Amino acid sequence: MTPSLRVVLVAPRNPLNIGAAARALSNFGIGDLRLVNPYEVAYQEARSAVGESKTVLARSREFATLADAVADCSLVVGTTSLGPRGLEHPLKRLEAGARVIRKTLASAPVALLFGSEKYGLSNEDLSYCHWLMRIPTREEHGSMNLGQSVAVCLYELIRNPRAPSPAARKRADAASEERISALLLEVLAASGYVHERAAGSTSQKVRRLVRRMHLEAHDAEIWLGILRQIRWKIGYPDTG
Amino acid sequence: MTPSLRVVLVAPRNPLNIGAAARALSNFGIGDLRLVNPYEVAYQEARSAVGESKTVLARSREFATLADAVADCSLVVGTTSLGPRGLEHPLKRLEAGARVIRKTLASAPVALLFGSEKYGLSNEDLSYCHWLMRIPTREEHGSMNLGQSVAVCLYELIRNPRAPSPAARKRADAASEERISALLLEVLAASGYVHERAAGSTSQKVRRLVRRMHLEAHDAEIWLGILRQIRWKIGYPDTG
Structure with missing residues (x-):
């Protein structure tokens, strides 16, 4: 559908999360998976798992640095569970951010960054981002599971703006x-x-x-x- | 926000999935968790985990039958990765379905059902549902991870911050x-x-x-x- 979205996992640690991210890419048919400095054991374990996400994982690529991973992208968007930290990044709500990403994808590749399970994206990572995007979670418990937040972001990207009404059933006359x-x-x-x-x-x-x-x-x-x-x-x- | 949504997991088998579902409820601040016939070891393991989802799990309730779990709900919605199977259920896309659920929640409790990891909801389970809802995944790989699909559904429910319009009449439970x-x-x-x-x-x-x-x-x-x-x-x- 949109082959030019790069879903970039930065320093992921848990093979289940890498697998879950891959599954979301496969479910929604959008994006290719890039990993920066993953915990190598976790990456290998995720790649060796069987299932329908196998294609996504087989095609996934590993990069030594975030700069390499996003080099071919025209727009780099970071995800965060907090407000802007330290760096003065514009922060968009997922729905508004996804609109801009969809628009950009029509003409150029976009990178969507997810930080490590424990620390999120570092200030160094954030410095590569044009802006940040936030899933509207509760303030008291903002931090989502990695696999779940990838799924929610991709869902928002493919959520059909044109709502095709499912075949209506014939009403009794x-x-x-x-x-x-x-x-x-x-x-x-x-x-x-x-x-x-x-x-x-x-x-x-x-x-x-x-x-x-x-x-x-x-x-x-x-x-x-x-x-x-x-x-x-x-x-x-x-x-x- | 909306205390009257019941997220019902039917026969879940994996403690990580129960935990992930609870985390999504906590992240989005919506719903309470109900379990029907869970794999007992998994439920206990999930309940014993620490973290911010602890409150959701502590308040979760177990039911012997699906009928008991949805008895106080006026609208019962099943989730599926397929088209309607066997029974003739109307099928709504997540976005359209969530709109109806939000509206109903203004006046009455709603149950949102998720089937077991392996088999989804049975025909017997489905017979309790008013209609089914489907996340718009790819046809070739429609089946989502349980925790991820709970997260995506709850996100869609809270995505639009506009207050739900009050529903006119009280629905039968x-x-x-x-x-x-x-x-x-x-x-x-x-x-x-x-x-x-x-x-x-x-x-x-x-x-x-x-x-x-x-x-x-x-x-x-x-x-x-x-x-x-x-x-x-x-x-x-x-x-x-």
């Missing part, structure tokens, strides 16, 4: 709603729920009750079948 | 829907619409049919009254 209402009213009379005398005033209530079911065409057929069966079983009301 | 389903099933058996023998396989269909009515609390009372009357009128099925 007014005629079937009316048939159901009439049959239900008959059943209510036959079962003694309403007296025949009061049926006139009740019919409006029943009609509304049925409309509020917002029936799909298929379900309308089911309800008609159910009510016909009940009607038949009950028989006609006692004339006494 | 899952317990009344279940009462209606049970009574309707009884009526169907007594009227000869379904044979007692086939009732087992039909109960899921009936449960779904009732969920698709999207009942308001007031209408749920009316339907209970109607069905009780019909039940009484039909009497018990012929034993022949």
